[in-house]
Amino acid sequence: MSLWTQSIVSGLLSGGIYAMMSLGMSLSWGVLKIINLAHFSFILLSGYFTYQLAFSYGWDPFAAILVCVPVFALAGMALQWAFDKLRVSEFESLLLTFGLFIIFESIASTVWTADFRRMDTVQNPYQSQSVWLGDIALPVPQLAAFVVAVIVAFGTRYLMEKTDFGRAVRALSQDRDVARAFGIDPHRVAMRLAGLAAAFAAIAGVFIAMSRALWPGLAVEWFGIVFSVVILGGLGSTLGTLIAAVIIGFVGGVATVVGGPPMAPLAIFLVLIATLLFRPQGIMGRSSI
Amino acid sequence: MLEVESVRAGYGQAQALWDVSLRVGDGEIVTIIGPNGAGKSTLVNVIAGIHPAWGGRIVFDGREITALPPHRVCTAGVAVVPEGRQVFADMTVTDNLLIGGYHRAARARRKENYERVCEIFPRLAERANQLAGSLSGGEQQMLAIGRALMAEPRLLLLDEPSLGLAPVIVDTIFEILQRINAEGVSVLVVEQNVVEALELASRGYVLEQGRIVKEAAAADLLDDPDVRTAYLGV
């Protein structure tokens, strides 16, 4: 029994990391209409920053958030500024950021080599720590990622649905000219949102670095899961993203126990296909129009 | 209030406006009439800053706004009802209206304005949570007008506000224009209901092929034989 509960719990918790990686992507794609592959690079680089801060200066990995968030928020804003200037469309953004992705990967491998980088247990004591709920272990990095993802998802949802900032970005994404004619400064608003999305990537990177080894090609492995989460959750829907991530984590955890790890991707993607067939707009997507 | 001097504009290599000049006085209602494709919408968009001017000057309230981006034109006090509705299709009716009152000056009285719009267009209140894109054509037009009213402009630009509206609503629209004008808002309206528009306005311009060809008091235009044959079809 504890095998089951433990596996399900760790599946659910890994949903927290998936969510954290996907939230910014969802915002950027759903609202800014930028399919930002550089988002993956931000996650990876933020992971490397965390590693480097711990390695060179003995920083606690959690403290790395203080550096990574502002750095990548600025980077995200700068990118958005460029996208705005170039008037990049959705598809163009995919290719353009693919170019950036290649460049960032190559930079990472120049700076940190292609070899694995992983904080040891002294630099990152959290990798082997857990919070215990009875006999269920909640590993600290995953738990932290999960908690932060929940907060971020609800916070962002509030921001997008209930505040003027949220309405402004949505309006902008639908009809830029008219939105501008109602006093919305497109650059400022979009850059702030892009900064936010990149900040989420930075946080995700910190948690990734805390729980696994880094290498420059790692980011490609995330494409499948993150795109699945983003689309299953409904583009731009933060709550949907969270739910989708948790579902995927849960399905993966259960499938690993039932049929072995190779079943996990099969189960995840079958559930994904089934869900889309029955709810094609995604979990939280709008149902009308 | 608004001075447009020798404005030129166009699309790509194609010029659509040639040295257009016009004026809207404080508290005035001015109408522009003209045939299809004359450049009326282009002119409205140029004034609102949505479309760039190639040359000329636009002065609003003594301040040059020619090259200002649209959001700055908006904060200066100009709101627009664009041609063909252009509502935010994937946002609810309420959110569309709130965007109307987004800029700082309008935000303070947003609640009252919202209620006022709902009172003018009860249909919008009924559909408050519907996505704007799924509204009927006329309902979207009401929303576009309501949204502009939310912005509390000092100059309201309307591009064919009656488009697709049932006669009974068209009446309402013209009443509203009169009412907000009485509250001190200047109005520049492009309208194909030429008779009603000229009855409402104090002055009118005739725009043909990108050029102003006539400017007169509205009543005079109504009686002008050229205008009558060209635009009233009588």
Place this chain on the structure above:
Amino acid sequence: GGGGGSATTAAPDTTAGGPATTAGEDTTPATGAGDDEEAEAPSGDPIVIGSTLALTGPLAPTAAIHKVAGDLFVERLNASGGLLGRPVEWRVLDDESVADQAAALYERLITEDGVDLIMGPYGTGAIAAAIQVAERYGYVYPQHTGSLTYAFGYECHFPSWPTGRYPNITNPELVFDALESTGNPPETIAFVINQFPGSMFVAYGNPDTGDPNDAKGAKQIAEERGYEVVLDVQYPLDISDWGPIAAQVRDADPDFVYLGALGVDGPNLIAALDALNYQPAGMFMQWPAPGPVLGAGESAEGVLSVTAFESHPPFTDDPVYAEVADAFREAATEAGIPYPEMETQASASWAAWETLVQGVEGAGSLDHQEICDYLRNNPVKTIFGEYTYGTESNNYYGDLSYVKQVQDGDWWVVYPEEKAAPDRTIQYSPDN
């Protein structure tokens, strides 16, 4: 002076300083090819050796080590007189960890660039793809890490990784022998296997080759030895969530975990087990990235793996290789490799280069048939010792693997006794 030749190498300047001077003082070239004269500066047109490596993509972390090793080797080779008196240039291209890319690149190196010699790439797929090209053009094909021993039948293919023809048998036998040497072998064992062709082969064998010896694997051998297999899971290469696997391991509570691991699978599983507050009595890892395992600290103590060379005695008893190991450490550190010790991967690379060089020197020409014949008929001296390519067994030489273990925060060879580091013995006790 020996400096002149280095201008023609493809080695980055950054590594040129240190090792070159060391090599200058040493009269014996690290190749072990045995020419005794004072190193002459190589002259003439460079001999171009072409190869690809997975400089990007999923195999890049390990390939990076082969890059450092190759660069270092070529640099020292040039410093010690080059090959056939000519300077050597290593042209290494990026195959992006993709097999068809590797095949195309070897085709290009051979037919368009007209390289004189080739060196094998890293990664099963690439090795298998390149071997066909090599065979097509009759090129001698030294190669360092191909573990699918049954798949490589080309007669001029010279694998330097000393696992023997049947790593699927020798490897597990070695590990289990080591465990049994403690007098207290495990009773229950868990198999956790990466679904990578090589690790699958070692763990389960491959029944499709027609050779009954290929059909065996670690699991069957464990069962034959009477261990009870309490868990048998396979996981995909790009697994991201180790929690459920760790839970299964904890649940099965085996005396020993046989992890058919690649790269950082090992430390990932250790961290996941740690989070569950569980530590198995013993664990074996197939081909781990050595550095990250050590990074797992306390929990990694006692972890076993296999190796063919470690930079400690008795392996460094030979001063030539002691010096090579030092030079490698320096070069790898310089290149930013986090765990710069010379161990299995780097030494396999080294041995492949030694094979190639001795083949050429032995044949005295660049004629591939002659080189091939020489290597098939003469032993070569490599970092692993004297090596005879076994013409009966797909050119695989015998098994020269040893068991190493993490003790006191570092890797030490612990079994068999004659190869164990001084005062090191295998530590394993399933009872506590």
Place this chain on the structure above:
Amino acid sequence: MADLRFEDLVKHFGGVHALDGVSGHVDDGEILGLVGPNGSGKSTLINVLSGHYEADSGRVVLDGEDITDRPAHRIIEMGLARTYQIPRPFSTMTALENVSVPLMFGAEPKSPGEAREAAREWLEFVGLEAYADEPITSLNLHQLKYLELARALAARPRILFLDEVLSGLNPAEVNESIEMVRRIHDSGITIVIVEHLVRVVTSLATRIMVLDRGKVIADGDPGEVMRLPEVVTAYLGKRAQSA
């Protein structure tokens, strides 16, 4: 020979009853004016009849054949074409290409080459020949409406639904357009026209059907219908009544 009947059509969007049991018919050769306040369900009716939407319930019969569940491309093939109130051109094609698409399909499909030739003439018919090879972005709203018209005509329909094609024209242009609609009608096409310009409807329509909140509230002779008190209060308002 074009005889369209529909019975008890119902279409709900969430809580909105866009069509709430609408029955009616379009007789061969008539010009039916379809009017009603905004949001009364006119466009929805056209969407349902043309197969763009599936009705929740009800039946559509064309020439005795039940076409309720036919896919839209079969319906247009049977001679029923429509325009969109808010123009929906194919945005990456030129004006000419837009019009050539329906010519390639339907009952007498043409090859792409032939379709282009024929499309040019339809563009001429609506006065857009100068824009034939222009991208759609250089057409303004009213030009797009005419393009809608050309596209629908190019399908050679027997029944043509016009959803506010003439709105936004000034009175003089309206007069010309009325003539154009007449010419279309004279060529033997039955027309259903939705328009808020009362003058257009009254001068063209041979019969008028009035919708309000998804229900038919009046149906009959134009002169009489437009004087019914419920039509006046729901739709026309005071001024229009006096006009």
Place this chain on the structure above:
Amino acid sequence: MRQRPWLGPAVTLVVAVALWFYPNLVDAAGWPIFYLLFAYTVFFWVTQASSWNLFTGFSGYFSFGQGAFYGVGVYALGVLVVKRGWPLLPTFVVGGLLASVLGLFIGLVVFRLRRLRGEIFALMTLAVAFVLGAVARISPTIDGGQGIPLSSVPTPDALGTHPQMIFRLGLITAVLAVVVVQVVQNSRLGWGLFSIRDDEDVAETLGVPTFRFKMIALGLTSFLAGLSGAVHALQVSYVTIEEVFNIRVPLMVILMSILGGTRHWMGPVLGALVVHTMSDRLNRAGLEAVSDIIVGALLILMIVAIKEGLYLRMRERPLVTAIGAAVGVAAGFVLGPLDSAVTHLAYTLLGAVLGAMVPVGRRRRPQSGAPATQTIEEVVGG
């Protein structure tokens, strides 16, 4: 030009017949055999990109399914020929057909649902590739994690040496793909797909049988992708799940098609040629550290400077393109090592691409017209 839909396919076939003898020329002239392989790889990408474009470029349904279709082809060959001992040549076609069965099955399920468009469709197709990968991993009859070595596949003598054979097989598939796309582009199917891309509902109400057209297009696309995958298996020589069912093929194909332009059959062909030539030469230059940065930067530059795709841009600006190409040729002689035809090709293409980026050109303004006073009969009759 538009009046001659047969012209494109005819030219393609003539070029193909000429190219058929290219291996003999290489042989006779003693050129590097690599040229054959280089050409094959271009053919491979031309096939994949054209096939992707046929469905996605034309209909606008963004598909990541290319990886799945390609993978089915690769594995069909691996499993059927290596494990089951099927003969080689018919298995190519079987690979295509199996991929096409998969494509049609996806279509049957997905196109029934009106709302499965846009990114949802993209995700569905992405998921299919992952599901196939997982199935292959679980099932030992397909792969089971061991991979399939293809070294033992006997190749038919009729097609010559391995490089000659792979060249000719690649040529056949590429020609097939290009001709199919050419024919589709100028047919009602093509126009139907274009209108689906712009507005599917409107297309349907204007008479386009959207479901049938999408099925046909997806069926063709998946067949071509599977066929080409089966051929490519011979080049991969060791098939593993990770290398086959990943996003490399779809990403490359998307990249090439969009760079070249998705609106014309020539776009993906040009995109494949340019991208593969450039990356091959950059790789050869051996600048590991910077070559990726150059690739990335070039990509960004091209996307930013040429939004409509290389082909349309070049056609619009033939002069600057030609000048650019000429400069490229000259630069090849001045800068480049004169050793390789491929290097020269790369310089030429680079010059042409840079030339096409130069912004020049102007547009006319049309005269407005009033509605004509014709009758419908006049229009129809005329």
